[in-house]
Amino acid sequence: MKPLYLTDDELKVFEALPPKLKEGWDVESEKGGVLETDEEIRMRAFQANFHRYPAFKPFLEELVQGAKPDAAALAKLPVEAVQELFFVIGARGVHTLIGGLMHEVKNDEDVSLLAFLTQVRRTMLSINTSTVSSH
Numbered sequence: 001m002k003p004l005y006l007t008d009d010e011l012k013v014f015e016a017l018p019p020k021l022k023e024g025w026d027v028e029s030e031k032g033g034v035l036e037t038d039e040e041i042r043m044r045a046f047q048a049n050f051h052r053y054p055a056f057k058p059f060l061e062e063l064v065q066g067a068k069p070d071a072a073a074l075a076k077l078p079v080e081a082v083q084e085l086f087f088v089i090g091a092r093g094v095h096t097l098i099g100g101l102m103h104e105v106k107n108d109e110d111v112s113l114l115a116f117l118t119q120v121r122r123t124m125l126s127i128n129t130s131t132v133s134s135h
Contacts, residue, residue, distance in 0.1 A: 004111075005030040005118040013102045021111055030118065033125030036090035044088045053081035060085075068097075068104050071113040091124035 003026040006014055011027060036044075050056050059073050074082060086094060098117050105111055 002115055002119060003028045004115045005122045007032065010098065010102055010118075017105055021105060021108065025111065025115065030122060030125075033091070034128040034131075035092040035095070035125075036128065041088070041090060041092065044090065048084055048088045050081065050084065053078055053084075056081045056085075066100075068101050071109050071116075074113070086120055086124065091121050091128060094121040094124060 004014065005028050007030050010030070014022065014027065050060065056077055059077060062073075089097075094117055098114065098121060101110065101114055101117065105114060
């Protein structure tokens, strides 16, 4: 099983979950990295082409309205649409999704989604950090 990469604050919330939900998960510390600027997020959103994915519109509308990300809904979307979403919102947006989900975890599927999102964030932070340090 892949680990959850949690910040110190996220770890506090995770530790407060019932033992059954924490069972079997390895947790590693997420120390952070370089987050996207407002300008980078705006530029990415401008470049996004979500209209190619009709199934994505209702999902995106629900997120904008404050709905938590749903593993089943994500799984139904084309992989390319999910990749584009993560590119647009960046590590900063994924961090926000994680923060919202942390307080809504009710079952193993939620923890699996949380683990997936922490892995996405970690990868994006790594890419952001390597891009900044190479300039």
